[in-house]
Amino acid sequence: MASATAAAAALGRIASTPNLQAVSSSSTSSPVARLAIGSRSWSASPHRRLRSIASSPLLEVKSRFGLGAASNLFASENDLASAVAAQVGGANNGRGCRGVVSMAKRSVGDLKESDLKGKKVFVRADLNVPLDENQNITDDTRIRAAVPTIKYLISNGAKVILTSHLGRPKGVTPKYSLKPLVPRLTELLGVNVVKADDCIGAEVEKAVASLPNGGVLLLENVRFYKEEEKNDPEFAKKLASIADLYVNDAFGTAHRAHASTEGVTKYLKPAVAGFLLQKELDYLVGAVSNPKKPFAAIVGGSKVSSKIGVIESLLEKVDILLLGGGMIFTFYKAQGLKVGSSLVEDDKIELAKTLMQKAKEKGVSLLLPTDVVIADKFAADANSKVVPASDIPDGWMGLDIGADSIKTFSEALDTTKTVIWNGPMGVFEFDKFAAGTESIAKKLAELSGKGVITIIGGGDSVAAVEKVGVAEKMSHISTGGGASLELLEGKTLPGVLALDEAVPVTV
Numbered sequence: 029m030a031s032a033t034a035a036a037a038a039l040g041r042i043a044s045t046p047n048l049q050a051v052s053s054s055s056t057s058s059p060v061a062r063l064a065i066g067s068r069s070w071s072a073s074p075h076r077r078l079r080s081i082a083s084s085p086l087l088e089v090k091s092r093f094g095l096g097a098a099s100n101l102f103a104s105e106n107d108l109a110s111a112v113a114a115q116v117g118g119a120n121n122g123r124g125c126r127g128v129v130s131m132a133k134r135s136v137g138d139l140k141e142s143d144l145k146g147k148k149v150f151v152r153a154d155l156n157v158p159l160d161e162n163q164n165i166t167d168d169t170r171i172r173a174a175v176p177t178i179k180y181l182i183s184n185g186a187k188v189i190l191t192s193h194l195g196r197p198k199g200v201t202p203k204y205s206l207k208p209l210v211p212r213l214t215e216l217l218g219v220n221v222v223k224a225d226d227c228i229g230a231e232v233e234k235a236v237a238s239l240p241n242g243g244v245l246l247l248e249n250v251r252f253y254k255e256e257e258k259n260d261p262e263f264a265k266k267l268a269s270i271a272d273l274y275v276n277d278a279f280g281t282a283h284r285a286h287a288s289t290e291g292v293t294k295y296l297k298p299a300v301a302g303f304l305l306q307k308e309l310d311y312l313v314g315a316v317s318n319p320k321k322p323f324a325a326i327v328g329g330s331k332v333s334s335k336i337g338v339i340e341s342l343l344e345k346v347d348i349l350l351l352g353g354g355m356i357f358t359f360y361k362a363q364g365l366k367v368g369s370s371l372v373e374d375d376k377i378e379l380a381k382t383l384m385q386k387a388k389e390k391g392v393s394l395l396l397p398t399d400v401v402i403a404d405k406f407a408a409d410a411n412s413k414v415v416p417a418s419d420i421p422d423g424w425m426g427l428d429i430g431a432d433s434i435k436t437f438s439e440a441l442d443t444t445k446t447v448i449w450n451g452p453m454g455v456f457e458f459d460k461f462a463a464g465t466e467s468i469a470k471k472l473a474e475l476s477g478k479g480v481i482t483i484i485g486g487g488d489s490v491a492a493v494e495k496v497g498v499a500e501k502m503s504h505i506s507t508g509g510g511a512s513l514e515l516l517e518g519k520t521l522p523g524v525l526a527l528d529e530a531v532p533v534t535v
């Protein structure tokens with residue numbers, strides 16, 4: 029099992045690993061894990077002849093390694109390749125089988141000192157970390173996960189221009205500035221990170237011009253410009269104009285076709301994958317494309333409209349679907365229940381009805397909490413009480429799942445072999461509403477110890493698991509919630525698709 033520490037160590041080692049391409053040389057007709065993530069993204073061939081990646085919308089992965097094999101610690105290129113296959117082995121229920129894995133996207137590890145020294149490298153990371161009201165970072169997982177790629181670049185003499193979004197600002201919003209990240213980045217990278225007050229324009233150009241080899245310049249929140257999310261070509265061109273080449277390591281944002289994740293690749297070559305992006309795909313593709321069953325998904329959090337659509341596809345894959353967090357009130361309302369002032373997306377009510385019907389038809393256990401913890405205001409010191417889901421009074425809002433629901437969810441999870449979790453069960457940032465999230469985190473940690481594959485995705489979900497102190501027990505901590513769910517859906521991740529193809533490796 030990968031622990032957060034082991035994962036960090038592994039990432040560090042990947043950073044010194046030159047390549048992530050060939051895996052093994054045997055061929056056979058063993059179990060195949062398939063996941064459609066786009067016609068150009070990934071492929072593996074069981075034969076010496078490589079298949080045409082472009083002509084196949086499917087990813088095929090074969091592995092000859094058992095689940096318990098090399099885990100996440102990579103000492104050499106071959107070990108790395110073996111470990112990738114070992115992780116994919118999880119998808120084959122640990123059965124020994126033979127085959128190959130070949131990555132079809134060019135990696136930052138393919139770039140050597142001669143490619144990087146003195147070059148300005150535009151690195152898109154996902155540094156969208158949770159901050160408290162005093163702008164303190166409450167969970168730095170995403171920053172730590174971005175470090176190996178940046179360290180690799182600086183150790184090869186590149187000038188790193190680091191870019192990210194934070195939150196969902198509408199225009200320039202000081203509370204979404206990336207400034208609070210500078211001390212932690214400086215500490216983790218061991219170089220003095222310089223911060224620009226913008227992400228384009230003359231000031232940025234000046235800062236780039238004075239960047240030494242091995243230096244790091246952090247640009248201001250790229251979402252301060254609405255053009256970022258619109259994937260505006262002129263904006264992408266401006267971002268690209270300050271750099272020579274592009275590295276995308278923002279797995280958490282790979283499901284967004286934005287200017288800094290997709291648009292810039294049209295103007296910067298090479299455009300390659302960072303180590304984190306690779307690692308996430310290696311694990312997730314393997315673990316969820318052919319999961320050990322029963323397979324459960326837990327979906328919560330507050331991004332209802334982003335995630336409710338995913339449920340339709342999840343119903344095709346999972347045996348059990350547990351819903352919590354802000355997601356549930358749209359479903360309650362769809363059942364004709366009163367939800368007080370809880371978070372609801374009225375335009376998704378019809379979809380919620382359809383999803384409940386579809387779950388029935390498919391025989392999927394869709395479980396909604398039967399009781400909720402309600403509050404008279406959205407605050408840490410709100411008055412609170414537990415009520416049946418059918419009994420939320422006007423003026424009160426549901427901020428956590430209740431004790432009965434925790435028990436039912438835990439019993440359902442006891443029957444599973446693979447669980448993917450995205451989105452907290454409640455507003456865990458407030459102690460009064462943290463019990464649901466913390467209980468589920470502990471339950472998954474317990475199940476991990478019994479051999480269940482547990483995958484946690486999403487900035488806040490990971491923060492919750494870290495808060496409880498059980499992150500190390502999980503099989504995989506993913507830096508992307510929405511991204512990992514979309515991957516599971518079989519959707520193309522535009523941030524991956526846009527990257528350069530790897531030079532095919534015959535195996």
Ligand SMILES: Nc1ncnc2c1ncn2[C@@H]1O[C@H](COP(=O)(O)OP(=O)(O)O)[C@@H](O)[C@H]1O
Pocket residue numbers: 328329330331332352353354355371426427428450451452453454455456457485486487488489490509510
């Ligand atoms: N019932 C609820 N009402 C409002 N917000 C909620 C509720 N339950 C959870 N949340 C909030 O959801 C947020 C996380 O949502 P989301 O971004 O979708 O998760 P992730 O970052 O793990 O993908 C947390 O900040 C949490 O406070």
Ligand SMILES: O=C(OP(=O)(O)O)[C@H](O)COP(=O)(O)O
Pocket residue numbers: 154156195196280281284331334485486487488507508509510511
């Ligand atoms: O936090 C993120 O996604 P997640 O909450 O689904 O893990 C990413 O930074 C993407 O953010 P977005 O959903 O505002 O595009």
